[in-house]
Amino acid sequence: MVLSGEKTIESRFSRNRCAPYGEIDDGDIILLKEVAGPICGLALARRIWCYDLSTEPIDRIRHRFGAAIRADDEFWSSRADALYATLIELDAPASIAPVGCDKRDRRGWVSLRSRQMAFDFA
Template sequence: MALHLAILREPYLSRILAGVKTIESRFLRVRAAPYGRVAVGDTLLLKRTGGPVVATAQAVRVVTFDDLTPERVTALIERYAAELCLDDDIRSRACHSCYAVFIWLTDVTPITDPPALSKRDRRAWVVLES
């Protein structure tokens, strides 16, 4: 089991906390975390962009996609639209991706006393422990 730090911007973080967004997706141009690094049973710390960790979640299913084309990306987004809850800006940027990781979330639990983390880089996903 691994521990991951997932940085999320609004409105996606609020959608996860409300239980509306049940799949966290990462569309990538290169194979970078969480690609190949997240697995079923892993714990995710959900951190607000520029803010604190606000919740934890468990990965119950993880699927990676390779060799994506704009058509395949569009088909994936349409197939899982209700669970992804993506806005149009993400949809248009995702079309240029070569890889994707879909992480089904469960046990989303708000944190009242967030852990202190010193992250100063621009990575949107960090593997903390494996």
């Protein structure tokens, strides 16, 4: 949905303050990876919102951003216990030739530093 432009906000909800909460900035490049597959696209982070859900009700986030997040009722119900939310407005999503990614853990979000970003596009 991101690459087609249907989904314009990526959301991450968690019980702990973990990436991307507080780590992503406007203008960052986001690599889009298939589940158990290669990196297949990228997008720019246009705007970022980080919420502490103990002070910002998730229903308010759903009302304001729900259409852009493109999630169903089950999605929202499954995040009812979350304590933190990061919303990322995506800009200029683009498909790329698949790039292998040796990610073996279950983290849904990984922040890469410049020293980790050695890609061989040859």
